[in-house]
Amino acid sequence: MKTKEIIKRKRFIYVSRLALASIFILIAFSVKAQDNIATKLGYAANAKLLIIHADDLGVSHSENMASIEAIENGSVNSASLMMPTPWVLEVANYAKKNATTHDFGLHLVLSSEWKNYRWGPVSSIEKVPSLINEFGYFHEGCTPTVNVKEVEVELKAQIDRAYSMGFEPTHLDSHMNCLFQSEELIEVYLKMGKLYKLPVLATKQAVPEELLRKYDIQILLEEVLTIMPEEYIKGPEDYYINAIKNLKPGLSTFLIHTAYNNDEMKGMNIDNTEWGNEWRQKDFDFFTSDTCKNILKEENIILVTWRQVKDAFYSN
Amino acid sequence: MKTKEIIKRKRFIYVSRLALASIFILIAFSVKAQDNIATKLGYAANAKLLIIHADDLGVSHSENMASIEAIENGSVNSASLMMPTPWVLEVANYAKKNATTHDFGLHLVLSSEWKNYRWGPVSSIEKVPSLINEFGYFHEGCTPTVNVKEVEVELKAQIDRAYSMGFEPTHLDSHMNCLFQSEELIEVYLKMGKLYKLPVLATKQAVPEELLRKYDIQILLEEVLTIMPEEYIKGPEDYYINAIKNLKPGLSTFLIHTAYNNDEMKGMNIDNTEWGNEWRQKDFDFFTSDTCKNILKEENIILVTWRQVKDAFYSN
Numbered sequence: 183m184k185t186k187e188i189i190k191r192k193r194f195i196y197v198s199r200l201a202l203a204s205i206f207i208l209i210a211f212s213v214k215a216q217d218n219i220a221t222k223l224g225y226a227a228n229a230k231l232l233i234i235h236a237d238d239l240g241v242s243h244s245e246n247m248a249s250i251e252a253i254e255n256g257s258v259n260s261a262s263l264m265m266p267t268p269w270v271l272e273v274a275n276y277a278k279k280n281a282t283t284h285d286f287g288l289h290l291v292l293s294s295e296w297k298n299y300r301w302g303p304v305s306s307i308e309k310v311p312s313l314i315n316e317f318g319y320f321h322e323g324c325t326p327t328v329n330v331k332e333v334e335v336e337l338k339a340q341i342d343r344a345y346s347m348g349f350e351p352t353h354l355d356s357h358m359n360c361l362f363q364s365e366e367l368i369e370v371y372l373k374m375g376k377l378y379k380l381p382v383l384a385t386k387q388a389v390p391e392e393l394l395r396k397y398d399i400q401i402l403l404e405e406v407l408t409i410m411p412e413e414y415i416k417g418p419e420d421y422y423i424n425a426i427k428n429l430k431p432g433l434s435t436f437l438i439h440t441a442y443n444n445d446e447m448k449g450m451n452i453d454n455t456e457w458g459n460e461w462r463q464k465d466f467d468f469f470t471s472d473t474c475k476n477i478l479k480e481e482n483i484i485l486v487t488w489r490q491v492k493d494a495f496y497s498n
Numbered sequence: 499m500k501t502k503e504i505i506k507r508k509r510f511i512y513v514s515r516l517a518l519a520s521i522f523i524l525i526a527f528s529v530k531a532q533d534n535i536a537t538k539l540g541y542a543a544n545a546k547l548l549i550i551h552a553d554d555l556g557v558s559h560s561e562n563m564a565s566i567e568a569i570e571n572g573s574v575n576s577a578s579l580m581m582p583t584p585w586v587l588e589v590a591n592y593a594k595k596n597a598t599t600h601d602f603g604l605h606l607v608l609s610s611e612w613k614n615y616r617w618g619p620v621s622s623i624e625k626v627p628s629l630i631n632e633f634g635y636f637h638e639g640c641t642p643t644v645n646v647k648e649v650e651v652e653l654k655a656q657i658d659r660a661y662s663m664g665f666e667p668t669h670l671d672s673h674m675n676c677l678f679q680s681e682e683l684i685e686v687y688l689k690m691g692k693l694y695k696l697p698v699l700a701t702k703q704a705v706p707e708e709l710l711r712k713y714d715i716q717i718l719l720e721e722v723l724t725i726m727p728e729e730y731i732k733g734p735e736d737y738y739i740n741a742i743k744n745l746k747p748g749l750s751t752f753l754i755h756t757a758y759n760n761d762e763m764k765g766m767n768i769d770n771t772e773w774g775n776e777w778r779q780k781d782f783d784f785f786t787s788d789t790c791k792n793i794l795k796e797e798n799i800i801l802v803t804w805r806q807v808k809d810a811f812y813s814n
Contacts, residue, residue: 243615243765268584271633272614272765298588299559304634308622316662317587318620346632446762449559449588 218400219433222494223486231486232426232478233435234469236261237289237357240270242299242450245441248466250276252440253284256470257478259485260435262289262355265340266301266320277349285487287353287380288344290337290371292328292360294320296450305339324360333361334370341378353488355383355437362388372397379496381488383435400495404432409465411456418464419473426477433486440466534716535749538810539802547802548742548794549751550785552577553605553673556586557612558766561757564782566592568756569600572786573794575801576751578605578671581656582617582636593665601803603669603696604660606653606687608644608676610636612766621655640676649677650686657694669804671699671753678704688713695812697804699751716811720748725781727772734780735789742793749802756782 220229236249240263250273252258263273263286277286292313294300300319303310307318312329313336315321344351354375356362361371368389375382376397386402393399413421425436441447443463451458468474478485536545552565556579566589568574579589579602593602608629610616616635619626623634628645629652631637660667670691672678677687684705691698692713702718709715729737741752757763759779767774784790794801 243762247761247765268617269615269765271616275614298591299585300587301584306622306624308624317659343633442761444762445563445758445760446559449563449585 219491220431223490225484228431230429230431230481230483231433232429232483233260233285233433233486233488234258235355235435235437236440236469237355237437238262238264238439238441239273239286239289240264240267242267242441242446243269243272244444244447245269245439245462246273246276248440248442248462249273252466252470256440256466257474257485258438258440258469260285260287260352260487262287262353263344263349263351264289264291264357265343266291266294266304268301271347274344274347274349278347281350285352285489286349287355287488288341288351289355289357290340290361290374291357292320292333292336293323293358295322295358297452297454299450303336303339304343305336310336324358324363326363328367330366330370333367334373337370337374338377341374351378351380352492353381353383354378365390365393369393369396372399375399381491381495401433401491403435404430405434406437407434408437414456414461414464418461419468422468422474423477426474426481426483429481429483433491438465438469440469442466535807536747539806541800544747546745546747546797546799547749548745548799549576549601549749549802549804550574551671551751551753552756553671553753554578554580554755554757555589555602555605556580556583558583558757558762559585559588560760560763561585561755561778562589562592564756564758564778565589568782568786572756572782573790573801574754574756574785576601576603576668576803578603578669579660579665579667580605580607580673581659582607582610582620584617587663590660590663590665594663597666601668601805602665603671603804604657604667605671605673606656606677606690607673608636608649608652609639609674611638611674613638613768613770615766619652619655620659621652626652640674640679642679644683646682646686649683650689653686653690654693657690667694667696668808669697669699670694681706681709685709685712688715691715697807697811717749717807719751720746721750722753723750724753730772730777730780734777735784738784738790739793742790742797742799745797745799749807754781754785756785758782 220227220231225231234257236252236258238245239249239261246269249261253261263270265288277284302318302320303313307314310332312327312332313320356371361367372382372393381401384402385406407425409418409421439457439462441462443459447459447462536543536547541547550573552568552574554561555565555577562585565577569577579586581604593600618634618636619629623630626648628643628648629636672687677683688698688709697717700718701722723741725734725737755773755778757778759775763775763778
């Protein structure tokens with residue numbers, strides 16, 4: 183799918199950037215950030231900390247119900263909501279009711295990628311013309327032609343909408359990584375974190391050094407683990423077990439997508455093969471399984487939340 | 499449900515208005531309009547003409563799929579789309595592909611009545627503040643506080659969106675009858691019909707005489723048959739069979755709601771008991787049944803479409 187190719191291209195760009203960067207600076211920074219996170223959260227410096235995070239809440243009733251089930255009875259311990267989606271009120275109300283115990287952030291959205299099921303911006307369509315198509319919907323994928331000032335307007339509108347619904351997000355992240363397309367967009371993303379005093383999901387590889395300094399970013403994830411199509415074909419369970427067994431010390435996250443493979447998801451998934459209905463059912467199956475629970479225990483993985491990170495780093 | 503009570507109240511108001519009006523004028527008008535429709539469509543003056551019309555297309559994948567099935571293999575022969583809904587593109591694309599054979603109009607929308615699953619206007623939220631709540635969604639039901647000029651802006655935006663998607667509606671009608679709340683709103687509704695040269699669904703009882711003349715309305719339905727809660731409880735099949743057997747000569751319409759009673763519809767139907775998931779499944783069941791087909795044949799009911807009406811009355 184076109185949009186997934188954009189993500190892959192982006193990953194390549196950032197990996198290349200990493201190779202060109204000063205190894206000394208990165209290692210020094212990495213060690214500093216790593217120690218800060220683990221010890222500041224009250225764990226040993228070499229602890230393996232993990233956030234098991236369900237993306238895309240609000241996108242459908244199926245995604246909401248499966249993700250809530252995976253949080254209540256599975257191993258998922260964090261999730262993020264897409265404010266422009268039609269079903270967001272369902273999960274925002276749930277998040278409000280479980281505000282002290284559950285971990286819900288915002289999955290900041292600039293795209294509307296399902297062929298026949300669409301949404302547009304939270305802000306007025308007149309304020310963000312570069313973000314929308316001729317029908318007022320977000321574009322199908324990440325597009326390089328978005329106006330950065332309009333992105334800022336829309337991201338603020340999404341975050342403000344969450345608070346106006348009475349739900350306080352624990353963190354920010356970026357749907358389909360669209361906010362990692364350019365340094366200008368990364369900067370808007372980090373700016374939102376600073377403005378609203380919320381941790382933002384980012385890795386060392388993805389954020390230029392000067393922006394880390396400018397926005398005083400202290401929380402960088404060791405690894406962001408998302409299953410890609412080539413791994414999905416080989417079998418998601420193998421990928422996830424292997425990833426858990428090889429988790430590095432420090433704070434990492436799984437970004438997963440939990441939904442029931444029902445008529446609603448099948449309808450959404452027309453002309454799409456990746457991150458679709460069957461895929462999301464398999465993510466649900468693994469992350470609600472005893473296999474997953476057992477291996478997390480065996481490997482001494484400590485599940486932590488964005489709320490813990492927020493409280494430790496943004497309480498002042 | 500609050501919104502349904504508004505509809506019932508509205509019905510009472512119009513029935514009362516009818517009682518006060520001049521019986522002579524109404525009978526004279528009725529006879530004139532009746533003769534025009536039946537004979538202009540090429541049928542005997544006393545023919546029983548019926549449009550079996552599925553409302554609410556676009557509201558969900560379930561509603562789209564069930565309604566298309568009821569059109570292709572059942573007795574439903576017309577439907578209308580809600581342009582602000584998340585799933586409208588699915589059915590707009592279907593309408594485009596079947597433009598010459600199928601009958602699709604616009605179900606003009608001013609409300610967003612499902613508790614956890616919402617949508618807002620097609621036009622910019624800044625242009626229609628009276629139509630939306632604090633989250634930018636339409637209000638939950640018909641509200642008397644809408645600004646009539648903003649309603650006109652929004653209705654034009656919905657109709658223009660349909661044409662811009664490449665789908666030409668055959669007629670206009672009003673979701674939840676919100677456009678029949680006041681004479682001012684009825685006037686905006688009739689104005690849209692005149693502006694876009696499209697027939698509008700209206701009965702003799704609902705439209706004041708002066709507006710009929712002002713907008714040169716020649717097509718008035720004999721009866722608009724929608725099952726109400728008290729009849730639904732007794733059994734929808736009995737209601738529909740009885741309504742078909744007692745159909746009056748002239749042009750009438752059933753307004754029905756066809757959807758599959760699946761997880762998506764159950765999720766939408768939270769805190770609602772009327773016109774919900776079970777109701778819509780039963781409408782689907784009856785209007786795809788042989789019972790329905792047979793009784794239409796036995797009673798010599800002639801199924802006609804809004805396209806026939808449009809071609810006969812709006813071709814010049």
